Amino acid sequence: MATLLRKIGLIRLHNRDTEDPKHHHNNHRAGGGGGGPQSAALRGKGGAKSGGNKPPQPPHPAGGAGDASPGPGKGKGKRAAELAPRDKAPPAAAGAAGAPGAGGPRERAAGARAGPGPAAAAAGGSLVPAARQQHCAQVRSRRLMKELRDIARLSDRFISVELVDESLFDWNVKLHQVDKDSVLWQDMKETNTEFILLNLTFPDNFPFSPPFMRVLSPRLENGYVLDGGAICMELLTPRGWSSAYTVEAVMRQFAASLVKGQGRICRKAGKSKKSFSRKEAEATFKSLVKTHEKYGWVTPPVSDG
Numbered sequence: 001m002a003t004l005l006r007k008i009g010l011i012r013l014h015n016r017d018t019e020d021p022k023h024h025h026n027n028h029r030a031g032g033g034g035g036g037p038q039s040a041a042l043r044g045k046g047g048a049k050s051g052g053n054k055p056p057q058p059p060h061p062a063g064g065a066g067d068a069s070p071g072p073g074k075g076k077g078k079r080a081a082e083l084a085p086r087d088k089a090p091p092a093a094a095g096a097a098g099a100p101g102a103g104g105p106r107e108r109a110a111g112a113r114a115g116p117g118p119a120a121a122a123a124g125g126s127l128v129p130a131a132r133q134q135h136c137a138q139v140r141s142r143r144l145m146k147e148l149r150d151i152a153r154l155s156d157r158f159i160s161v162e163l164v165d166e167s168l169f170d171w172n173v174k175l176h177q178v179d180k181d182s183v184l185w186q187d188m189k190e191t192n193t194e195f196i197l198l199n200l201t202f203p204d205n206f207p208f209s210p211p212f213m214r215v216l217s218p219r220l221e222n223g224y225v226l227d228g229g230a231i232c233m234e235l236l237t238p239r240g241w242s243s244a245y246t247v248e249a250v251m252r253q254f255a256a257s258l259v260k261g262q263g264r265i266c267r268k269a270g271k272s273k274k275s276f277s278r279k280e281a282e283a284t285f286k287s288l289v290k291t292h293e294k295y296g297w298v299t300p301p302v303s304d305g
Contacts, residue, residue: 223263228280
């Protein structure tokens with residue numbers, strides 16, 4: 001009986017000690033987390049039981065808000081880190097697609113350093129030919145204005161110029177003088193021909209390309225003047241042209257070639273009144289350029305004209 005009482009007393013003392021708050025506090029300080037391995041195991045079993053009693057959650061649609069709930073064994077911080085790139089993906093994609101204002105300051109700065117896109121480059125590329133064309137037009141205009149001033153200052157009145165329809169790029173040039181010892185000069189005196197009229201049209205890239213030059217009147221024979229009034233002169237071809245040549249120099253060379261080639265004013269009935277044609281002159285000039293490029297520019301005999 002005494003032994004039984006002692007056992008009952010020990011059980012009561014043990015219950016009192018375990019229910020004492022100080023006892024709990026000391027055990028918490030000693031164990032660091034409260035309860036030790038046995039209490040942790042008990043809590044784990046209780047948590048498993050409580051978790052098992054919860055009804056199963058319906059599956060969330062892909063990409064829905066339910067993905068934000070942490071799964072078993074995953075912390076909130078790790079889940080948030082996994083969701084961060086997914087949440088930022090749409091703005092980054094929008095910025096890569098070139099949407100205006102997309103992305104943060106760093107993305108916009110990177111886009112600015114990368115330069116304009118293909119569309120902007122194509123739009124900017126279309127401006128290059130226009131600017132070049134404008135520059136060529138300015139060079140041509142300045143050169144021709146200078147040519148006109150220089151011709152007006154000539155003291156011997158060798159040539160004179162009239163603009164066709166007031167166009168700076170289309171000239172009618174009057175050749176007033178040739179060698180006075182030539183038969184051509186005698187023909188001019190006998191036929192009361194005061195000048196030989198020529199037409200010069202200047203291309204867009206003049207003075208880097210030659211003008212197209214042809215005789216308008218009177219109708220000439222020989223003197224390297226061909227059908228339609230075309231002129232056989234290497235100087236008037238892209239191969240023989242130089243940007244240093246002036247209109248005055250070209251006209252003096254033409255006057256010399258007329259005399260050298262025994263040029264005459266046509267006096268044949270019917271043929272003398274037939275005017276030169278620009279279309280025929282252009283076709284003849286293209287043909288003779290091809291011929292000379294193939295066989296070379298050799299001065300033909302005088303009999304060949």
